[in-house]
Amino acid sequence: MNPLAELDQLNLEPAAKIHVTAMIQTLVEQAAQDAQTIAKKDAKIAALTHELAYYKRIRFSHKSEALAPLQRDVFEETWNTDMSAIEAEVEQLQDNSPSDTVTRPKRPRAGRQPLPEHLPRIEHRHEPESCTCGKCGKDLVKIGEDVTEQLDVEPAKFFVHRHIRPQYACRACETITAAPIPPAVIDGGMAAIGLLTWVMISKFLDHLPLYRLEQIAARNGVILSRSTLADWVGRIGVALLPLADRLTWHLLQRDSLHADETPVPQLDPGNGKTKKAYLWAYRSNDLQPGPKIIVFDYQAGRSGRHAQQFLQDWHGHLMVDDYGGYKALFATARAHPETRLLLEPCIELACWTHARRKFFDLFQASQSPVAQAALQRIGALYAIEAEGRDMSSDERQRLRAEKSQPALTELHDWLQKTRLLMAPSSATAKAIDYSLKRWPALTRYAETGDLPIDNNPVENSIRPIALGKKNWLFAGSERAGQRAAVIQTLLGTAKLNGLDPAAWLSDTLEKLPTWPNSRIDELLPFANAD
16 A cells, blocks of 8 residues: 555644655655665676686596696685685675575574694683672672684794803913814804705795795895805705716616606896706605605706617616607617617606697597597596595505406597597597507506506606796796705605605705715605605
């Protein structure tokens, strides 16, 4: 019913009727405005909810290999940040002005992981203002405690070690005695072991250029010039070189390895530009016993002779991609890179991830049913590997003989038959040919229980370097690249063996000046690994 029509039926004074009519009109207009505000807010919440659902879909439901692993790491950080921001906006809209038309579900929260037990605890006790009851005045009795924990961090804190060595004289023989200055990794340097470790870890593990470390120190009122920092890095690199050489020796005692390479820009001073150098990586096989080792070798180019020079007379199973630079290592007439004496050829292992990627790219481009079928068949091979992940070498070999080899035979027959139906120059034919041409190398792993199915372990070890390149942009010189390879070798091996690289480096720099060369293996970043 119209409220204004009802108002006419009331016996009101004309002035009062006008006043009431104005009030009713104001309320009606206010209600209309409130309805518009609520509608706009509901629309905004709906849009944000839709956007949040989109981010959750691409964050948690993206297809395998939809992005390269490095890209996925970077984008996941952005997705998580955006999702939190959107949730906060929705909460503000819902809490500031409640809307009757919008149901506000309770925000689901994942259970928080307990904070690490090894971290020191600083207790803050919060007692009530009074130990008596606020209602009756009687004494309160403790019945329990509510304990919450917050994680905190103290940024880089600079402090000074002051070493005081009193001097004592003998009046009788006129001699002076004082405690000797212990040898240090940098004689006479002002940097303590903790500062040297911070610089090395920040530069080579966190990929912070020296000018950023200079700025961090300056914010704390400490002047550390880039030239001083660079001097420390150079000297530490030389001091650690024997350890990296020893790691290389241990790596070459293995009979199966991974190998890969990644481009690194190097400054070309004569032209004022950069040129392309390469960081070669060689990694131990995780399926074989012994500590894990990753060795980086910085070279000015991608020529296969660099791999030959590194491996020298080594021979065994070598897991690589299809890059032609490795082919000479598998040749029957393989020659030593220096003596030119004939050597036993290496045995090639091919990577199933690379073979799979050909079909994945094809499926992404055209939704090819052939590519989809190939992906499913290759996925079955990886399911077998997952089943045998925790088995011994003998058990895994029996599993592969029972399941992997028949699956590979069936896949080979299917590829050959499918290839006959494809046009020679088609994308499907090229994807199939990649696998068929490398078939012996692709299937060799299944004949044993301790050879890998793909080259992922070494690619995963290279990935942090690729991310770091975005920060340090280029290597300043070939010597700088070689020095970085030495440090990355040691820190990378420490990480692979579950060691804290900073703790290992600090301990090693402390011991290194007086450590006998005959016991150098005890300093390697896997000596105390479980």
